[in-house]
Amino acid sequence: EELRMSKSNNFDVQSTLCVLCGRTDDCPEKYGEKRIYVEYNLTVHYYCLLMSSGIWQRGEEDEGVDGFLITDIRKEVNRAAKLKCNICKKKGASIGCVAPKCKRSYHFPCGLQRECIFQFMEDFRSYCWEHRPVQKFTDKEPRGASQCTICLDLVEHLPVYTVLKSPCCKNAWFHRECLQCQALSAGIFFFRCTVCNNKDKFQKEMLRMGIHIPERDASWELEENAYQDLLHCYQHCDVKRCLCKKGRDYNEPDSKWEIKRCQYCGSRGTHLACSSMKSWEQNWECMECRSIFAKSGKYSKRRKRAMATSEKTNGTTCLLEEPPPKSPRQSSGSPRNFLLQSPKIMCQNLSPCSHLELPASDRMTMSMSPVKSNRNWSLTQKHLREQRREVCNILRELKVQVKTKTTRLNINAENIWSNALKGFRQRNFSPTNTIEVNFSNCKNRSNSSAASKHHFFQLLMLHLQNSSLFEGSSGKNLSLDFQAVKDNLYFEAGKMVAVSLVHGGPSPGFFSKTLFDCLVYGPENVKPALEDVADVDVAQTIQMIKYANSLSSLQSTLQDCCEFLAAAGCLRPVTALCDKNMLVNDILIYHVIKRITLPLESFRQGLKTLGVLEKMQMHPDAFSSIMCHKPERLSAETICDLFTINSSSDVNKLKGADFWMGYLQDVESGESVVTLEDILFFVTGSCYIPSIGFDPEPTIKFLHIRYPIGKRLLNCLELPVTKTYQQFKNKMELTIRNTLRVEKE
Secondary structure: OOOOEOOOOOOOHHHHOOOOOOOOOOOHHHHOOEEEEOOOOEEEEHHHHHHOOOOOOOOOOOOOEOOEOHHHHHHHHHHHOOOEOOOOOOEOOOEEOOOOOOOOEEOHHHHHHOOOEEOOOOOOOEEOOOOOOOOOOOOOOOOOEEEOOOOOOEEEOOOOOOEEEOOOOOOOEEEHHHHHHHHHHHHHHHOOOOOOOOOHHHHHHHHHOOOOOOOOOOHHHHOOOOOHHHHOOOOOOOOOOOOOOOOOOOOOOOOOOOEEEOOOOOOOEEEOHHHOOOOOOOOOOOHHHHHHHHHHOOOOHHHHHHHHHOHHHHOOOOOOOOOOOOOOOOOOOOOHHHOOOOOOOOOOOOOOOHHHOOOHHHHHHOOOOHHHHHHHHHHHHHHHHHHHHHHHHHHHHHHHHOOOOEEEEEEOHHHHHHHHHHHHHOOOOOOOOEEEEEEOOOOOOOOHHHHHHHHHHHHHHHHHHOOOOEEOOOOEEEOOOHHHHHOOHHHHHHHHHHHHHHOOOOOOOOEOHHHHHHHHHOHHHOOOOHHHOOOHHHHHHHHHHHOOOOHHHHHHHHHHOHHHHHHHOOOOOOOOOOHHHHHHHHHHHHHHHHHHHHHHHHHHHHHOHHHHHHHHHHOHHHHHHHHOOOOOOOOHHHHHHHOEEEOOOHHHHHHHHHHHHHHHHHHHOOOOOOOHHHHHHHHHOOOOOOOOOOOOOOEEEEEOOOOOEEEOOOOEEEEEOOOOHHHHHHHHHHHHHHHHHHHHO
16 A cells, blocks of 8 residues: 655644654654654654664565554554653653663664664664774874865864764765765765775775665756756867858768867867868867967877877777777877887787687786696686586576567667667667567568577677777776766666676677776775786886886886876875885776776676676676686587487487587588588577577487578577488588578678
């Protein structure tokens, strides 16, 4: 039964008293929302109800008062009526201290006044003023006062109720009232340390110390159209001579009269034609920004070369284009113009070892003897296969959420990113719906349902891997693209990865170990390595600091790049050569982790779709096998194990199985015009084995038919019974080759 809540002017004073604390105060910040139910002649503060010792939520969320049944509330009121408050000495003390042998009881407002601690988590425990939890203060901690980083007023460093210190930052102190106000405003998703941005450790400590963090979105996110002004893009041509006859404010997308904004400030613009720009992919700087770089003396030839090679990676419209193979992408968030430009130290270019299926962080350890390398490779492959089987079972558990209701995505393969983004953002899209894909530029629609979906997810994961959302060569980390953050593209990318895994698409396979650990264990628990730095200039700077062999050379290096260190927040006094190790670690943490805090959090939120991130955190080793490693190359053994053979005759089954296995071995050894991928595609419509496996599982039937038939809806391969192996091989190759050729045409 749904309750109607109102604050009637006809209520007398007695009716507006909280039935638990007996007060009329209406202060949501201190006592929670004041609930008045006319039907039941009931008024109660929400916090008074939550913290009462003798009541539990026995109903659903829409029953009673947020799950607290009306009858239970009445019983609790009767129980509390017999207990006297140890503070105000009045009856109705419904809250008791949970400390062993402590018999103190009190009202919620009285407890606040007497500085009791109320923990808004788990069992909603309460502690009296004598037994309340306290924060530990060491003798080494500085005494005196510092600024509260919320209100900026002074706060004394004292172990008192009104003062709280951060568990993650040594010099961060807060007023309790300031923290509580911030928690109520930020909610559980945005409440974090104001100094280091730590969330998990900070929230855990604040909950222990009695700060209430509501389980809702931040207040600024709930305000309608709160960010409407930020969505307005600057659209005005500012060049000295505008060539557009329709005026400086005219903007026609996908034409020479489209307005391009300055890549640095974004507050100046030009028509493409007015600045002789041939494509939107070209970068443009306004005169003000160009003059700033010119005066700084950092606008060097090397910078121009770096800009030229990264022209196709900085724009948002070419978000998914692959960068040139021998020009590592510059990170958009790194102040590269402040970096050292010494040709003496170059970053190591590690050759890709895709067949070893090791993440980037592991590939430096592969220089060993051939025998040992082969043995380790075999063990690695065996371990990965076991982990992938575990992931397959986990993903099938998640697929139970998918309903039969369908959502159709209309995709043009040439614009895979924009079409996918549009489809995922459409109003009727739900990750729990069955996804059907229709390629608008595909004439042949037969048997295209399963094949189109497999092909769509394969293209999508490939484009994500090569997009400007990620940086690095093989094992990739998130990059910093402010426009992508503004457009919420990192969230969409995480959502697409999660949907691909559960709906039968391929796994990414390109995450670095560092990125995976940040997602699973939290960025504060991850230590990045030099291999995680994709920006060549930043990597050079770190190497020069790391390999400095004297204090003077180290200080000289730091002097040359002091502007970069200051921008990264890593500028520190260096008095000994060993200080370089801590400095290198600080730079790595800033560049690889802290710099991409916003993209990482957004990407994590997207990965929570369908419960994928939660399963990753529960089974990190298993998911690492598909997130950080490319799928195992198809082999005759893999295909043979994939299919279950069904036959009406044991003789046919035995003979046909021999022909089938022999044919797979011929294909693997190159003695056939078709490939193992062609065979898999002929049967299932997919040229790869999804992480979740196939549904239904692929089967083989030996029948008295002329030619093999691939039934993709059933994942069933019907094979002809032949007298000789050569007849079997000829029929297989003829049918598969002609079928695939027709589909391609």
